[in-house]
Amino acid sequence: MGLINIAEAGVKLVMVGGKGGVGKTTCAASIALQLAMDGKRVLVISSDPTPSLSDIFEVPVGDKESRINDLYGLYGLEVSSEIVLKRWKERFGPEIYEVVSSFASVDYDFVDYIGSAPGIEEEYMLNFIMELVEGNTYDVVVWDTAPAGHTLRLLKLPELFLAHMEAATKFYMNIYSHFEKLRNTLTLKDSKRTLLEIIASWEALAERIVEFIRNRDAVKYLVVTIPEALGVRLTERMVKELEENSLTVENIIINNVIKDEDCEFHKMRKQMQGHYIQRIQAEYGDKNIVLLYLSPYEIKGLERISETAKKLFQ
Numbered sequence: 001m002g003l004i005n006i007a008e009a010g011v012k013l014v015m016v017g018g019k020g021g022v023g024k025t026t027c028a029a030s031i032a033l034q035l036a037m038d039g040k041r042v043l044v045i046s047s048d049p050t051p052s053l054s055d056i057f058e059v060p061v062g063d064k065e066s067r068i069n070d071l072y073g074l075y076g077l078e079v080s081s082e083i084v085l086k087r088w089k090e091r092f093g094p095e096i097y098e099v100v101s102s103f104a105s106v107d108y109d110f111v112d113y114i115g116s117a118p119g120i121e122e123e124y125m126l127n128f129i130m131e132l133v134e135g136n137t138y139d140v141v142v143w144d145t146a147p148a149g150h151t152l153r154l155l156k157l158p159e160l161f162l163a164h165m166e167a168a169t170k171f172y173m174n175i176y177s178h179f180e181k182l183r184n185t186l187t188l189k190d191s192k193r194t195l196l197e198i199i200a201s202w203e204a205l206a207e208r209i210v211e212f213i214r215n216r217d218a219v220k221y222l223v224v225t226i227p228e229a230l231g232v233r234l235t236e237r238m239v240k241e242l243e244e245n246s247l248t249v250e251n252i253i254i255n256n257v258i259k260d261e262d263c264e265f266h267k268m269r270k271q272m273q274g275h276y277i278q279r280i281q282a283e284y285g286d287k288n289i290v291l292l293y294l295s296p297y298e299i300k301g302l303e304r305i306s307e308t309a310k311k312l313f314q
């Protein structure tokens, strides 16, 4: 039990996960604002297909990094799959095309074909986030992720990344029995690299992403949940899956907690919640668990967001 530890020095990325509707965006916005109020330059980025940063901050946030507030170094960005795929294509399209077209006569649409394979977008999302973090434009990036299942899949992907790209390319290459021989010697005309060099660079990138997301000092995983059966079950699943992939969840926020038993309704709800809160506390005694009370107000606008932030950090 304790306060969330994401304001520590050295933290570069805070990943906020959890099922839909539990308060991920509210928490991500609050954390980002608090860090910005502490004097850091912060980017809050949402990859949820139905983003809501604009609604919460009451300023337009879109697919270009934009400043959310004049007083603090707080910036926002909502990324769509189209943008992620577009960047992926810019980064890998020419290499893939070069590799494949050296063996088979394919046109550039082949790149679209690989790009449409399931998982590519998520794979590239991690690279996208890593570049933002390493770009040093921001001190901290707070990532408001898409609902649970999606994100879990995403974090398993770096290892699959290479397999994916290689399988698709090899599919064509294997038509040619000389492949293994050529692999080491054939130099591609545009980049002057050998096939092996290009594939090795994909491998190195996949490894770098894995290393990046497993860096416990720089990347903090925070799960938001609610004290109800489904919330707890999904949290257990999420924590387990993350930890099976060597990603440690250090922080759990239990949101929408009823504070006072001031009527029969609240008394009953509090009792119901109490059971699940205890279960989370018993199960995750080694983590920082913060209770966030259900607010009577809508959490919108800087004032309410900063009130929420105070509750998380103090």
Ligand SMILES: Nc1ncnc2c1ncn2[C@@H]1O[C@H](COP(=O)(O)OP(=O)(O)O)[C@@H](O)[C@H]1O
Pocket (backbone or CB within 6 Å): 018, 019, 020, 021, 022, 023, 024, 025, 026, 027, 052, 255, 256, 257, 292, 293, 294, 295, 296, 297, 298, 299, 300
């Ligand atoms: N502690 C709270 N008290 C009152 N309303 C809350 C609280 N946390 C979240 N909400 C509201 O619940 C809704 C869902 O929150 P949101 O952060 O958008 O969830 P998610 O991003 O997980 O889908 C929003 O309308 C938000 O204002």
Ligand SMILES: [Mg+2]
Pocket (backbone or CB within 6 Å): 024, 025, 026, 048, 051, 052, 144
């Ligand atoms: Mg959200």
